[in-house]
Amino acid sequence: MKNEMTQTPLLQIDALEKRFALDHGFLETVKLRKGRIRREKREVHAVNGLTLDIKRGEALCIVGESGCGKSTVARLVAGLLNPSNGSITYDGKRIDTLTRREMLPYRRKMQMIFQNPYASLNPRMTIEQALTEPVKHHHPDLSAQGVRDKVVEVMRSVGVDPAWAPRYPHEFSGGQRQRIAIARALTVDPEFIIADEPISALDVSIQAQVLNLMLEAQVERGLTYLFITHDLSVVQHFGTRVAVLYLGTLCELSDTATLFANPKHPYTRALLSAVPKLDDQAPNHIRLRGEIPTPIDMPQGCPFRSRCTYANDRCAVERPVPAPQPDGSLVACHAVEEDRIETV
Template identity: 50%
Template sequence: MPADVMIETVALKKHFPVRKGILQREAKAVRALDGISLTIRRGEVLGLVGESGSGKSTLGKTLMMQEPPTSGQIVFGDTEISRFSERLLKPFRRRMQMIFQDPFSSLNPRMSVGDSLTMPLRFQAPDMSASARLDKARQVIETVGLSGDILERFPHEFSGGQRQRIGIARALITDPEFIVADEAVSALDVSVQAQVLNLLTEIRHRWQLTMLFVTHDLAVVGHIADRVAVMYLGKIVEVAPTRELFTRPRHPYTEALMSAVPTPERRAHQRIMLEGDIPSPISPPSGCAFRTRCPYAKPACADSAPPLDVRGTGHYAACHRPELELASPIAT
């Protein structure tokens, strides 16, 4: 594997069984991840977008090995970790961290900020002295723009923006290489969201982080990501460098998602309206899973699932109709 790859997945699947009857027979499965092959390069921010139910959060959790995958591989650095036990995973835990939408729910309300921050170090660096741990906590809390004296205070004393900074500080304290940010700015007011996005951009460069940035907000992903992957029903349907994806979408789902975003500039624009909701991942449509909502679907789209094919430099799309001329909301 080339040295510049941080994490790679090969045909990654995560199915959640749906049990039925008194015998709890495994009747069906929710195919949350249905064959994801993806590479995240060292130092890049890969954006991951899609509707709720597309599987984007499950991908983040599975990469973190919080859930063992059903099949497929996860290669972290140069080690395949997808079959590792918790004991074998322990040295890798320090190197991968997660930032959540609601940091309040991931902070213990009865623990001071300092205790919450240093907790991961007790496990990851048991040799470290208490004062060294506190020094480290002070260092990361200052990195995220808060002052060191908040370490004795408790989570309820902080505003949403400050809590998210604390959540980021806790992710940073183990000096991770790879971070999954799951809707990290979605619950914040716009003015606070801008502050936290600026902070993430700053620490990403300063700490040379690799990031998977999971969000439903296309404008946010357009601001922070180098490349963007679009998910639909457990599959990646398109992936491309950010500017390329936004100006030249090659999958009808990407086109429809971008078209649905209301922006202050575009009023009364031509909109591609998707009908209905995302289908159930328990019984996805045959062939191309998007065909039931796709305005360009042909009968042949029901026959086979389209592979993720090359459409340009670093640009891949899974669509049976590569000849389509799709609209971009920002085409110049």
Template identity: 55%
Template sequence: MTQTSDELLRINQLEKVFLLRQGWNEVLKAKRTGFSRDILVHALNGVSFSLFAGERLCVVGESGCGKSTLARTVIGLLTATAGEIYYRDERIDHLNDHQRMKFRKKIQMIFQNPYASLNPKMTVYQMLQEALSIHLPDLNAEAQNQRICALLDSVGLSTDAQHRYPHEFSGGQHQRISLARALSVEPELIIADEPLSALDVSVQAQVLNLMMEKQQTHQLTYLFITHDLAVVEHFATRVVVMYLGRVCEIADRATLFSAPKHPYTKALLSSIPRLDNLHLQPTLLKGEVPTTFDIPEGCIFCQRCPIANQRCYEEIPVVQIQPDGSEVACHAVREGRC
């Protein structure tokens, strides 16, 4: 599906900071000395982007860059430290659980671990029926039964599956059940947090194709969290590249893979094995990834960037729109050094 001007989700300067408390020995020592060693973990640092109806927006980056924290903050499982989240121009980040109920029907989530996201004590029917009872209470028992059978059939599971428990299914079938549960309440937006990472490659392709098929039939929008660039190249319509809690680059899929601009994006893409260019060498980044306990003062990537200068160490780059429509936060791009 193509992007429209219908902005579904807008994230503005989103921040999430966790307080990492020390063990009991440190707590007792702090009481004696009056010095606390609690650590602040900066998981999200001013993340901003928009998601439009009909998109498949992939958020990509290496482990620890804040992708899952972003997904859980948008859905409301985590509370933002600062910033704003808007759904169809209505702010939702400050709402309590009761106020969020009307949005939970519109925004559903598929979790990373298919073995932990389904209740082991409930049958598939009970899980789907629970979602219908909460969000579509006007459905009678017969209508619920018909919808559950139709949902299972739509994701490639037999109607017999409704009487079975999660331990009786494979990982790929778990994610099909999770997709059926998300689709059961007719959402507009599905947030998928690395839904393929625990699956075999062949099963990944089946689940990914199923999700694309369901987008066409249910008019869905996806916010898809992943670290797999092969998945991004196949699935995304637009891509957000994150590094250590900040957005580096935003571009449509074709532009990102053909003309990446941010040095980190270039390094990521160079790591993909290409059969059409066997002589391509990956970009080797210097140093180690900084910790989220002590992030750099300037550009988040400055300590590993091969073309960083003094400005990169002192000033945080702002996201700027490029002539091809991509958005990049990089001093080197702005100054023509990249």
């Protein structure tokens, strides 16, 4: 039964795109090119044709360097941004076209934990007020005592003393604030958590505590995670599967063990080679050279072409699409497809 639930897609992302306009208004779009006046609209291509599915009970980690579109994907799934193209389906229902009122039932099922615990809590609200507000909003039938009991139960579950409830956020450390932010997400009994780099702003000594807390909550509450991070050591500890993004496109999608044992895409290999290892047999660090493309002027062909040592003429004109591999992973790379890269 557990394996059957694990294989059921809870969230499906299909051909998702998000573009942000850089020029607003008519005058900003008017440009002088070679003595002629033209109208041009510049856009940032943050997410480009991303297709993913997230199974019930798993923790799908999205990794990549800064600016690759990780946080944009999180905000699109959470409904904080509207996609430019593509679709997002939750439990068989398309949600990216819903109105704010129609989206309300899904707000209870889907909760988000933000990166900065110092900014995600209202400084004018006590911890009790911050935790009580979502319970009252999503459970209007609960009595005042029922709301208090729910808040106390959730605070204890994340290791926060209920006696701290009258205090304000500035009276807590970063780790304590993030525990409170996790408690706020859990107060409405969600089934899906979107965590956007939830530990990157914390001290290293606190990061493991918060990660373990999230893992415990996953087991106890049957949670499904979309976990955004740039820290591959965290992915190895936390993730069930890993999606590697580059310039808003999917490079590789694999279960965690397979990805770390046998990375296939050149960009994935470069990322993993940068992880410190206490092993003399570890591969040498791969230095990426070449020009870093800009999401404003997306390159033709493979987005990673300008930094890839395996690129050829085909990579310059044809964008690779994710293709299944014998070990079950998906890789978007012409060199892998043509067996020009040696794999294990």
